[in-house]
Amino acid sequence: MESLKARIETLTQEIKSIVPANAEELEAYRIRFLGTKGLVRDVFGGMKDVPAEQKKEAGQLLNAFKQLAEAHYESFSHLQQGNAGNASFADFSLPGADIALGTRHPLRIVENKIVEIFERLGFAVAEGPEIEDDWHNFTSLNMPEDHTARDMQDTFYVAQNPDWLLRTHTSSVQARVLEEGKLPVRVICPGRVYRNETISARAHCFFHQCEGLYIDENVSFADLKQTLYAFVTEMFGPDIRVRFRPSYFPFTEPSAEMDISCTVCGGSGCSLCKHTGWVEILGCGMVHPDLLRNFNIDPEKYSGFAFGMGVERITQIRYQVNDLRLYSQNDVRFLRQFTTNT
Template identity: 70%
Template sequence: MESIVQQINAYRQEIEALELVTPDQLETYRIKFLGTKGIVKALFGEMRNIPAEQKREFGQVLNDFKQFAEAKYESAKETTDSDQPQAAAIDLSLPGDPIVAGTRHPINLVRRRIIDIFHRLGFAVADGPEIEDDWHNFTALNLPEHHPARDMQDTFYIAQNPDWLLRTHTSNVQVREMEKGKLPIRVICPGRVYRNETISARAHCFFHQVEGLYIDEHVSFADLKQTLYFFVQELFGKDVKVRFRPSYFPFTEPSAEMDISCLICGGSGCRVCKQTGWVEILGCGMVHPKVLESCGIDSNKYTGFAFGMGIERITMLLYGINDLRLFSENDVRFLRQFTAAT
């Protein structure tokens, strides 16, 4: 026991001689004497080697030394803390960091505008699955197996027998609405669609569409044209020029594509409009009688029209964007430009 007490006295003299004036010196002292593997901890471990009749006396010596070592540490810590510069203190009078307001994605902004316009015309919003079977995506739309028009849409198939796929258009929602048999039908179908295309400034493997469907008695192509005239003028302004061109879609007859004068170049010709001054924004037509019959609707009593447009293309025209890839790259510098939009 005497040798250990002598060692404790030596440690006490060492502590008294130490000058702890920097944080590094203080931390070194704490680890050496007060740490979990420090000297004080080790000395308490010697208690098991002390005879029983001397344990009380030795315990008092250890406690005195521990309190002495801790007092040295606390005293030095207060001195070290008081020497730290006050510049690190928080100045509560300074303004806080600004909270940057979030924004909606430009695709969602335009999608909402399109829905709002058709709401005013009495169109409800319908939704459907993005993973679809062959019947609702192709066959019910007058696209039977091996129909050459299926090649117009490069499809992502995920299963066979029966075929399951990522929908290539939101027309599958139109089919599901017609199968309900609740007439008349006046709906728009916004949503994401998928096609196996090479990603470029003008194409992507996924994009967004809004399709519309109106079925009732005595619906004519004139009703279709007036609906789309109203939509274009509400979205792009009264001065935009419009033209219809004959086209082909297997699910409509007759079919047409609708062009507007290019908003990027004002009709003078640019890369977006391929130097023509016109930009195609949607396809449309009268619902094919075979489509009506496939969905259980009497084509002798009811007629209807349908149309579909890509939201990305509309957004590019409205905001003067020339690269489709910007919509999916999540570049904050690009997205912050739409903060003020509502």
Template identity: 70%
Template sequence: MEALLQQIENYKKEINAYEAANAEAVETFRIKYLGTKGLVKTVMGEMKNVPNEQKKQFGLVLNEFKLFTEEKFASLQAQTINDKQETINNFDWSLPGDSFAVGTRHPLMIVRNEIVSIFKRLGFAVAEGPEIEDDWHNFGAMNLPEDHPARDMQDTFYINQNPAWLLRTHTSSVQARVMEKQKPPIRVICPGRVYRNETISARAHCFFHQVEGLYIDENVSFADLKQTLYFFVQEMFGKEVKVRFRPSYFPFTEPSAEMDISCLICGGDGCNVCKHTGWVEILGSGMVHPKVLENFNIDSNKYTGFAFGMGIERVCQLKYRINDLRLYSQNDVRFLKQFTSAL
């Protein structure tokens, strides 16, 4: 009994001498002395070894020891709060705040939003559709015969056969869904991600992003198509950029044309990007094929229209001089930080 009382006195001296410089030290005190496995619990556990005739006297000693420890803990807490308040009161609130990293949109989203903004000024609405498509909306409705290369298993990711479900190869499927639900006049752009089974390299990827446009109304001509695209190019790349159209072929348009712009890298003098031609292809376009209109019960004798489609990656590459398509999907922070100012 005497030895235990002496031990308690020693503990009191230890507790009384304890000093805490911060909240962490106060918490350390609580755990060491008042915690579930702390010193106070251990000492009070000695009650079972005290003779019955001394339990009352020893209980008073234990309670006094517990209260002493709790008061010391409360004192340490109050001291820490006062120190913290004094620090706050003495703080110079006129100092500049801590800097923090500013996020940014992905470069593809920056370009996508800019393209959408340009065409919205021309009255185009935005239409979106599913990335998993059926055969009809992706191919059949767009006048793509069954033996067209885009239907080949080497080019298209098929999810199911009979019925055929696939990852869309172009956002023309969105145009199909718009024509299915809406009658002319129709004026929409269709941005979105598409998929093709291609070898991943600096110039190609198994997925990429497109923006396609569709305008159907009475008396729509190829001249309307050209002027629309002229406006887009000048707004996106500047007034000094030159444009040319080349005859081409697409199953869903007739006549069809590829559109090139003068190379922004070399100014039309010739470089590796434009393959020393001075021109870079940015989109395909043409007048909507009458059969496509008829597939959706649109009178091709009354209505005409034009359509166009471009890869957002290609436009982004020209705008920001990006030489590797893989950079878009590698999530390299060093690459993405370059676009912080382009919010």
């Protein structure tokens, strides 16, 4: 420790005695003291020889020494700028400084990819308001008044009697499309939705969905399966495997959850798939006949399927992002990792 103090004192006196006269001498000072192989870094290397009980004191001395060396350099920075105003040293034929370009948000990258795939399958894009009424968000979609989703613990209500709320799914956009009465219907509905949930690594009070709807004559569950299989092979590659599990949704019957083989472990088991080899990506099913009747569509003549997926979920699988909060924290260190041309 004493030898370190003595060396710092010696170098401090040397720094104070240096008075650069021009830019070349200032650069020589920078290289000698502040360069990657300079004396400041070399002195910091002596920290490893300091006893543990004295490391705090040594660290304070080293930091003060480094600040002194940097401040001395900055005090002569005008020497570097001395030629800046001399036009004879300006070469206007040189290219300009690069302009830093941003990139799209990872959620937007994935959402655009989802929409692009379904547009190639013949789906149009439909959008709707984020503040919805009860009819479009709940009642028309076969959710009765006592449905749990209507509880204020699950939904953000803006007003009541009549009820207005932040939409809980983009199915409300499907309702507005069906309300127009133009058949057949084949739409994909991307957008932000809101649910009253505690914010954590796995849940957030807002997130993004892409829901799809296809209504026409003679639409079958086979059409649903083939459409979704085409989507996942485009999104995750031709080697992906899928499975459908029976489920329940009030607006579809029959209903199913769709899983894909884990893209990380290939099905052998890992933390992403919870060692099952499968990852759930969306819910789907055949449109409930009562829902069709709500929009004056004859279920004896028309049938259809619907599906819905979370954009965050697909992004997690593609980029292995393990914390939902990262998407909304605006941390440029996180966002700069994603680049795309779309």
